[in-house]
Amino acid sequence: MPPLHFSTIAELSDALAAGKTTSVDLTRAVIARTQAVEERVKAFNSYDTADALAQAAASDARRAAGLSLGPLDGIPVGIKDVIAVTGQPLTASSKMLANFVSPYDATVTEKLRKAGAVIWGRLNLDEFAMGSSTENSAFHTTRNPYDLERVPGGSSGGSAAALAAGEAIATLGSDTGGSIRQPAALCNVVGLKPTYGLVSRYGLIAFASSLDQIGPFTRSVEDAAITLQAIAGHDERDSTSVRIEIPDYRAALRTKKGPWRIGIPREYFGEGLDPEVAAAVEKAVSFYEKMGCEIKNVSLPHTEYGVGVYYIIATAECSSNLSRYDGVRYGHRSADAKDIVDLYFKSRAEGFGPEVKRRIILGTYVLSSGYYDAYYLRAQKVRTLIRQDFLNAYDEVDAILTPTSPTPAFKRGAKADPLAMYLCDVYTIGVNLAGLPGISVPCGFSSGGLPIGMQLIGQPFKEADLLAIAHAYDSAHDWSRRTPNL
Amino acid sequence: MSAHDDLNIDRIANLARLALTPEEKVKFSAQLADVLTNIEKLKQVDVTGVEPTAHAFPIYNVWADDVATPGLSVEAALRNAPEKRDNMIVVPKVVE
Amino acid sequence: MKYEAVIGLEVHVQIKTRSKMFTRVAAGYGHPANTLTDPVVLALPGVLPVMNKAALDAIIKAGLLLGCDIAPVCKWDRKNYFYPDSPKNYQISQYDQPICLNGSVEIELPGRARNIQGEHKKIALTRIHLEEDVGKLNHEAFDSLVDYNRAGTPLMEIVSEPVIKSAEEAYAYLTSLRATMIYGGISDCDMEKGQLRCDANISIRPVGETRLGTKVELKNLNSISFVRDGIAHEIKRQIAVVESGGVIVQETRDYDGMTGTSQSLRSKEMAHDYRYFPDPDLMPVKVDEAWKARIHAECPELPFAKQTRFQGDYSLPYTLTSVLVWDQALADYFEEAAKLAGPGKAQAVGNWIVNDLQRELGAANLDLADARVRPAHIAELVKLIDAGTLLSNAAKEVFVEMAATGEPPAAIVAKRGLAAAPTDTAELEQWCRDAIAANAKSVAEFQAGKESAINGLKGPIMKASKGKANPKLVDETLRRLLAGA
Numbered sequence A: 001m002p003p004l005h006f007s008t009i010a011e012l013s014d015a016l017a018a019g020k021t022t023s024v025d026l027t028r029a030v031i032a033r034t035q036a037v038e039e040r041v042k043a044f045n046s047y048d049t050a051d052a053l054a055q056a057a058a059s060d061a062r063r064a065a066g067l068s069l070g071p072l073d074g075i076p077v078g079i080k081d082v083i084a085v086t087g088q089p090l091t092a093s094s095k096m097l098a099n100f101v102s103p104y105d106a107t108v109t110e111k112l113r114k115a116g117a118v119i120w121g122r123l124n125l126d127e128f129a130m131g132s133s134t135e136n137s138a139f140h141t142t143r144n145p146y147d148l149e150r151v152p153g154g155s156s157g158g159s160a161a162a163l164a165a166g167e168a169i170a171t172l173g174s175d176t177g178g179s180i181r182q183p184a185a186l187c188n189v190v191g192l193k194p195t196y197g198l199v200s201r202y203g204l205i206a207f208a209s210s211l212d213q214i215g216p217f218t219r220s221v222e223d224a225a226i227t228l229q230a231i232a233g234h235d236e237r238d239s240t241s242v243r244i245e246i247p248d249y250r251a252a253l254r255t256k257k258g259p260w261r262i263g264i265p266r267e268y269f270g271e272g273l274d275p276e277v278a279a280a281v282e283k284a285v286s287f288y289e290k291m292g293c294e295i296k297n298v299s300l301p302h303t304e305y306g307v308g309v310y311y312i313i314a315t316a317e318c319s320s321n322l323s324r325y326d327g328v329r330y331g332h333r334s335a336d337a338k339d340i341v342d343l344y345f346k347s348r349a350e351g352f353g354p355e356v357k358r359r360i361i362l363g364t365y366v367l368s369s370g371y372y373d374a375y376y377l378r379a380q381k382v383r384t385l386i387r388q389d390f391l392n393a394y395d396e397v398d399a400i401l402t403p404t405s406p407t408p409a410f411k412r413g414a415k416a417d418p419l420a421m422y423l424c425d426v427y428t429i430g431v432n433l434a435g436l437p438g439i440s441v442p443c444g445f446s447s448g449g450l451p452i453g454m455q456l457i458g459q460p461f462k463e464a465d466l467l468a469i470a471h472a473y474d475s476a477h478d479w480s481r482r483t484p485n486l
Numbered sequence B: 001m002s003a004h005d006d007l008n009i010d011r012i013a014n015l016a017r018l019a020l021t022p023e024e025k026v027k028f029s030a031q032l033a034d035v036l037t038n039i040e041k042l043k044q045v046d047v048t049g050v051e052p053t054a055h056a057f058p059i060y061n062v063w064a065d066d067v068a069t070p071g072l073s074v075e076a077a078l079r080n081a082p083e084k085r086d087n088m089i090v091v092p093k094v095v096e
Numbered sequence C: 001m002k003y004e005a006v007i008g009l010e011v012h013v014q015i016k017t018r019s020k021m022f023t024r025v026a027a028g029y030g031h032p033a034n035t036l037t038d039p040v041v042l043a044l045p046g047v048l049p050v051m052n053k054a055a056l057d058a059i060i061k062a063g064l065l066l067g068c069d070i071a072p073v074c075k076w077d078r079k080n081y082f083y084p085d086s087p088k089n090y091q092i093s094q095y096d097q098p099i100c101l102n103g104s105v106e107i108e109l110p111g112r113a114r115n116i117q118g119e120h121k122k123i124a125l126t127r128i129h130l131e132e133d134v135g136k137l138n139h140e141a142f143d144s145l146v147d148y149n150r151a152g153t154p155l156m157e158i159v160s161e162p163v164i165k166s167a168e169e170a171y172a173y174l175t176s177l178r179a180t181m182i183y184g185g186i187s188d189c190d191m192e193k194g195q196l197r198c199d200a201n202i203s204i205r206p207v208g209e210t211r212l213g214t215k216v217e218l219k220n221l222n223s224i225s226f227v228r229d230g231i232a233h234e235i236k237r238q239i240a241v242v243e244s245g246g247v248i249v250q251e252t253r254d255y256d257g258m259t260g261t262s263q264s265l266r267s268k269e270m271a272h273d274y275r276y277f278p279d280p281d282l283m284p285v286k287v288d289e290a291w292k293a294r295i296h297a298e299c300p301e302l303p304f305a306k307q308t309r310f311q312g313d314y315s316l317p318y319t320l321t322s323v324l325v326w327d328q329a330l331a332d333y334f335e336e337a338a339k340l341a342g343p344g345k346a347q348a349v350g351n352w353i354v355n356d357l358q359r360e361l362g363a364a365n366l367d368l369a370d371a372r373v374r375p376a377h378i379a380e381l382v383k384l385i386d387a388g389t390l391l392s393n394a395a396k397e398v399f400v401e402m403a404a405t406g407e408p409p410a411a412i413v414a415k416r417g418l419a420a421a422p423t424d425t426a427e428l429e430q431w432c433r434d435a436i437a438a439n440a441k442s443v444a445e446f447q448a449g450k451e452s453a454i455n456g457l458k459g460p461i462m463k464a465s466k467g468k469a470n471p472k473l474v475d476e477t478l479r480r481l482l483a484g485a
């Protein structure tokens, strides 16, 4: 077994059950590792060691009393700093919320507590989850543990980097246009974006409400299944949460054996795709072919419009969602406002970073009088076509396999131009627009030693199948178990 | 001429209640023009007869019964308030 | 030149629910500041709205009572604008798919006299939609204080077509609408508590002109009388402006009911651009026939229908019905008493309720629900009078005591010895004979056909009997004797 801080949930839950370790020991190991590497990785906005150790002690006491809550009991799970934890800071990596302390728990936080997890730390992100590199954090830029000069991806860069660096056993992120899958690919971890509506958004700071979804980062597909099991399910506080039976995802990894029909969309293998990424993904395709899967070419003809549709819908929704950050009830308030309107103008100007401002402006524009039909309404219609493309493909295949990111991790500061940054999400955006589940699984390294991830896209609410397909690959390879030299 | 040539950044920033510096105005205008040019592609798509998607999986009639449950204490409600007095939030005098 | 006014009213009615529109913290009035909040009300980062089923039931009921078309599917939109009483800086409302369309409010215009029924008319509605209320700003000397207790309360916006022609019509519209809401149990419509708020859009045009003039929005009309006064004032103001060669500017004006003046308000935003778009946090609502039928079954009879029925079934005069039907509790009270009193006594019952009961309640500052006099008491009182057991002066006394103690009338009569004299026909006949003998003039007049002259004989009889003679018997006896004489 690897060191505690690089072990999987599956390994650790066995070790805990067998009495080979305790949650306090595990949590101490994670804290020690964090203290050793965090100065270089900068994955956290804050962490509370005393609080984590108290939760760990409570877990050990439960276990001693024979009341263990399951495989997550006693496991330190890091939380992206857009998910509410009672009594802990909730900053969205924004100056706007630098001093905000949440008076309530997100539903996923509550669910993790019910599963016995040790809620551990607040993980860095692009401010308000807007970005693909975590460079937009108002506090600090998180580094890629595989190359500290490179970005971890984003917006859940802190969640991906912390896990890759051994600073947590699993983490939660949120994915609006690829914010879980892309950093997972860039940091060599598994990242799952569930079907829209499977996991409650209550307590997740909204970026784009119709696209946001919380999901896990883990060291294996099996761990993703374990974590999803804990956080999925209907929540009466989220009107978009779906009422469906939640299957046993971990059991499905063993019971669902394929062979499957796997679709390869040609639109995802064109211009802009790094040849090393293309080669790694092709190898994964060959793996499935060899295990007897049927590999089919499929077409998602509206793919090229995805980025445009996404940046209209996401910015429109965010311009409205972020109106509440006005310096009135909480958050940053400008010290020199002369009247209420001035207070709004200045508090928001001082509290938001440039990318957030850019998106608010774009979103306000596309909704403004005279432009709504040309932009927002049209984007919603093209969204329908994009969604239909996927559903048509699923007439023929069980899952779709693509690269997660067109390139491995890029250097910090390499994408100063917003549009270039937006194009990082070209392979992940369609999944959010269609509301589908998507998972990024490590599938190799570049010649420069940078992680490469592949994306599997599943059918709505069929996470059990998606995870089984991903697990077939992941369990046959050791990519996801490799660790960086830090 | 495309639609975004008339992105009047002052008007939009006013609607968004966002003070922008002259430098930001210049920079954002140029950057957003780039993005909007990319977005212009959507005009090529034939959307006649296509219904808009507001929700990927629309469901109807999601509601709760009218049962009152306890809320936040005043202390918790105002805990993050930048300025408070008499259990209320203080704002600059609002002239209606 | 003669001008006519064109008026449209936008009425906001708070729906009476236990919890708020999009979260389950309690809704209420008069609580200490910021004690009715939760993360959703305060729009804390990460919260989400969930609709209140009871508010949907209530607006469907309002729609059915007002004859609206209930949309089979409606959705929620965000109305974006910044204001410190609005926690999210957007209001969840309904833009292009409101739940109720069309419909109307029936009104009665003032009659030629108080006791004459006026003309009825239907004021067409454009729509009714559901939305959430904002918090309350308290303006202090140097700053403003925000209380979010009211924020998130369910609110209906009822929009009329611009078809109201006068301040009187507007007054009648609000009176009728308010009664409908109260009857439906939808709202208490207490304007002092902000449960009903009205904005008026007013324009004038020369009679005969079909295009609409520039409209002025009148705000802060915080009582039904102020609505009437404010509109009347605005119409006069506009006519004066036009007649002195000026033009009406489109603006919002604030009417001060105390001084009877209005002034222009600075606009909240230079140009309104609310950037409506569908709220992605909420799902649409589908209303099927079964749901409508269920609500329909709960719909009460409305005042005008009740009035027609009271005039028919109970032969009540307009004046009585026009008091009884506008207060559902009073109308129910009346019907209960009238049924207990039996046929032919409804008008007497109505008179006791409208005159004596209302007066006693007013004097004691009591609600009908707290009245000690119950419908059965009124019925009993009317029966006692009718049977000749109780005379009118004594009955008044009984009523006052009954209002104070809640004792049944018969018990009060017995305890205080107020019963009309036991009918000793011989004694009564003697009193009558004496009266006839002593009042030749009255007798002559009566026999000459002057019906009312008989009253001149009754006074001396009452005096002789110390007020205890049964008037019905006195009347019968007199007529018998006079006929025979």
Ligand SMILES: [Mg+2]
Pocket (backbone or CB within 6 Å): C010, C157
């Ligand atoms: Mg309005």
Ligand SMILES: [Zn+2]
Pocket (backbone or CB within 6 Å): C012, C131, C157
């Ligand atoms: Zn309204």
